[in-house]
Amino acid sequence: MIKTIGFLSLWLGFILYAVFFAPPDNPETLDLIINLSTGKWEGINPVIICLFNIMGILPFIYASFLIIDGRGQKNKAFPFVIGSFFLGAFALLPYFAFRQKNTNFIAQKTLIIKILDSRLYSILVTLSCFTLIFIAVTKGDWQDFILQWQTSKFIHVMSLDFCCLCLLFPAIIADDLTQRSIENKTIFWLITFTPLIGTLLYICFRPSLLDNQDNSTSLVDNVSSIN
Numbered sequence: 001m002i003k004t005i006g007f008l009s010l011w012l013g014f015i016l017y018a019v020f021f022a023p024p025d026n027p028e029t030l031d032l033i034i035n036l037s038t039g040k041w042e043g044i045n046p047v048i049i050c051l052f053n054i055m056g057i058l059p060f061i062y063a064s065f066l067i068i069d070g071r072g073q074k075n076k077a078f079p080f081v082i083g084s085f086f087l088g089a090f091a092l093l094p095y096f097a098f099r100q101k102n103t104n105f106i107a108q109k110t111l112i113i114k115i116l117d118s119r120l121y122s123i124l125v126t127l128s129c130f131t132l133i134f135i136a137v138t139k140g141d142w143q144d145f146i147l148q149w150q151t152s153k154f155i156h157v158m159s160l161d162f163c164c165l166c167l168l169f170p171a172i173i174a175d176d177l178t179q180r181s182i183e184n185k186t187i188f189w190l191i192t193f194t195p196l197i198g199t200l201l202y203i204c205f206r207p208s209l210l211d212n213q214d215n216s217t218s219l220v221d222n223v224s225s226i227n
């Protein structure tokens with residue numbers, strides 16, 4: 001109950017802040033969003049370009065946790081993950097508010113889960129994020145970004161959304177560790193205190209989920225050998 005109230009309060013507070021307390025919107029915002037979405041990046045600060053694109057990658061990272069987690073939840077994760085591509089944390093916070101602790105993967109691995117759980121998928125999203133971070137740090141105009149953060153609602157809210165999404169990972173990683181039989185809790189705290197970077201490294205090196213079908217097959221084989 002406390003968890004539900006906490007996440008819902010954060011969600012409501014985020015909405016109220018974005019609507020009433022964030023800087024005012026600019027007339028150029030729609031054109032900026034269209035240009036960022038269509039790759040017309042000439043004249044746009046690389047920091048903003050990279051941030052916008054990372055916001056498009058973060059839902060793919062969350063999908064590698066939540067689609068698996070959603071198999072054991074009353075409220076399936078898929079609609080919330082799809083919503084996060086457009087609304088970021090605004091779409092994910094309600095899922096976190098109502099999800100139940102899920103420490104066992106009891107379903108069979110579907111094609112989608114096999115893809116999301118694969119090493120190749122994790123490496124691709126990790127390399128994409130690291131590349132964008134490198135470009136933002138080395139090529140970006142950070143003074144201009146700070147100015148736009150202070151004066152543009154879109155840049156301001158997107159930046160806070162990015163921070164929120166990075167800080168939300170520990171809420172799901174604890175159960176993911178247990179599902180994969182990882183008992184070293186130090187890993188959880190390393191991920192918690194290295195937002196995004198720690199999560200990216202974790203998904204690249206975490207062991208794969210054991211397919212429930214594999215468990216069933218092993219059990220049948222053991223029973224047969226006993227007989």
